[in-house]
Amino acid sequence: MLKVPEHQVAGHQASDGKLGPLIDDSGRFYKPLQNGERGSREVAFYTKFSSNAKVPDHIRRYFPVFYGTQLLEASDGSGLHPHIILQDLVSTRVYPSVMDIKIGSRTWYPQAPEDYVQKCLKKDRECTSLSLGFRICGLQTYESEESGFWKPDKKRLQSFNLEDVRSSLWRFISSNPSSDSEPGCSYASVVYGGSKGILAQLLELKAWFEDQTSFQFNSCSVLMIYEKKTAEAGVSSAEVKLVDFAHVVHDQGVIDHNFLGGFCSLMKFVSEILASPVDK
């Protein structure tokens, strides 16, 4: 029995009878193939990535498990549509806090058609992609039983500037952000810090990006996921995952410098929060 995912923060959504991803109860995520080359490129990526012996296991765990493709009834009622079957990254979570960050100051790529280049370039210049090397595309963070999740809408996210990005990365790991009288202590050290935290995982990925020339991850996102309930107990349940591979290009003989630069910029924001005296 397929259903609409509850904790999707960005991308096309299957609610309101539109075409979007579905999930099942066994931890699988069914993503409808996008039109034209996007869909086929995403399948090609997962296929090549799965069989690429050069990718070390400690890197593979940062990517959703790929189970192939399948024709399924589309969520918009349009009939059978090919879907990519992936691991549902939040199936084991209760109240997952999730941030979707599109990496790269440039979301287009040299081989793209000119109209696509111009569209992306305009968007990159209008948001933080160009200046910061990344943009927050989606975000939800669990705040309390009373208020539930803080989930800024798409329009708000598109208007984010540097300070909004910084404060969102703070609020993402704050314990009591909605109270004015009490600023709330933060879970920075348990979520972003530590040997199993977000920054440690980003560092591991960074080392791979400094070396690998097999994939150019144009317009791909980093997901940061954690569970506030376990953070409250001092236990890190933070995970970094890479998603959205509809614009990946292969074997250009060069590292993905565009991704790496934006990725390091994101790491610096996270490091600054960890180094901040507020958390000490």
Place this chain on the structure above:
Amino acid sequence: MLKVPEHQVAGHQASDGKLGPLIDDSGRFYKPLQNGERGSREVAFYTKFSSNAKVPDHIRRYFPVFYGTQLLEASDGSGLHPHIILQDLVSTRVYPSVMDIKIGSRTWYPQAPEDYVQKCLKKDRECTSLSLGFRICGLQTYESEESGFWKPDKKRLQSFNLEDVRSSLWRFISSNPSSDSEPGCSYASVVYGGSKGILAQLLELKAWFEDQTSFQFNSCSVLMIYEKKTAEAGVSSAEVKLVDFAHVVHDQGVIDHNFLGGFCSLMKFVSEILASPVDK
């Protein structure tokens, strides 16, 4: 007594009665201020950089020493013109091999006027900047007493593709490149490798770029300099320097992800040469 520098590989040149930099016999380099904001921005950079207490000494050595500005007779005979006085980076060299590499897949910056953005964007897409994250702007490498320097002209450099970049980085450190019968052994391990080699210096700079948010080095170049004579004797005389700061922007609250990405891409090319079996 000022004269035209003998080993300048890129940028405006004072030969043929044009406006360009001059040198003296005491190791100083006199660079005419560029028109408009470029000149004032370059002076502003050197002034701020010199007085910025956050810049560690081990990083400062990668920049030319700045001695202030001075009105001097311009090389084009147009009369007095303000010059930036810098360290002449090759004054102690006899036959310096020099490569000038403009770093960044994007040479424009968000604050720039639109016509400048479009001009740079077009150029970046036509050369290797966009694809590799850097482009070789100038290069000379000493080959032998008979043939002197190999110094491809500007037009040739502008047409460089990935393979040209790779082979130039090889030829830059080859001992006998012009002989067909003998491929020549390479000085990779002594010039690019080792604790004092190019790669070690790039690594040190990289760590700083991962952290510093004071400067955005738009359209700035890395110079790689060494002396083939000392490399022949197994002695590294390799130096990395950063030059050309007419487009530096200050205090954007973010690392220079555009520079860092291209810089890491260059490092990967150098690493690959060092890891190549030819050199072992």
